Amino acid sequence: MQIEITVAGERVTATLDDSAAGRDLVAQLPVTVEMSDHGGVEKTGRLPSALSLDGQPEGADPDVGDLGYYAPGQDLVLYYGDQSYFPGIVVLGRLDGDAAARIAAVEGDVTVTVTPLGG
Numbered sequence: 001m002q003i004e005i006t007v008a009g010e011r012v013t014a015t016l017d018d019s020a021a022g023r024d025l026v027a028q029l030p031v032t033v034e035m036s037d038h039g040g041v042e043k044t045g046r047l048p049s050a051l052s053l054d055g056q057p058e059g060a061d062p063d064v065g066d067l068g069y070y071a072p073g074q075d076l077v078l079y080y081g082d083q084s085y086f087p088g089i090v091v092l093g094r095l096d097g098d099a100a101a102r103i104a105a106v107e108g109d110v111t112v113t114v115t116p117l118g119g
């Protein structure tokens with residue numbers, strides 16, 4: 001499934017993996033999340049409800065351009081830089097095209113809206 005993410009007026013898309021966590025995210029859409037910038041590699045913000053961890057490994061090493069979930073904080077994560085393996089990270093899917101570079105260009109804290117593509 002594809003979703004649309006609006007970051008400071010920039011609209012990008014992402015493709016979700018077929019997982020329990022991805023389906024839980026879709027069930028919460030549309031959602032607006034206040035995101036903070038962390039370490040020049042990611043933007044994170046708390047979701048209204050936790051996502052399922054069924055079938056997920058203990059942690060992950062996300063790539064630049066991954067869409068993730070940090071379970072301990074109940075955070076949606078947009079990875080635009082290199083993050084190493086960390087317990088509690090779940091990769092939900094991939095940001096499409098040049099989305100990671102466009103998100104990287106947005107400085108500081110932002111309000112992010114996530115909707116089903118076309119929704």
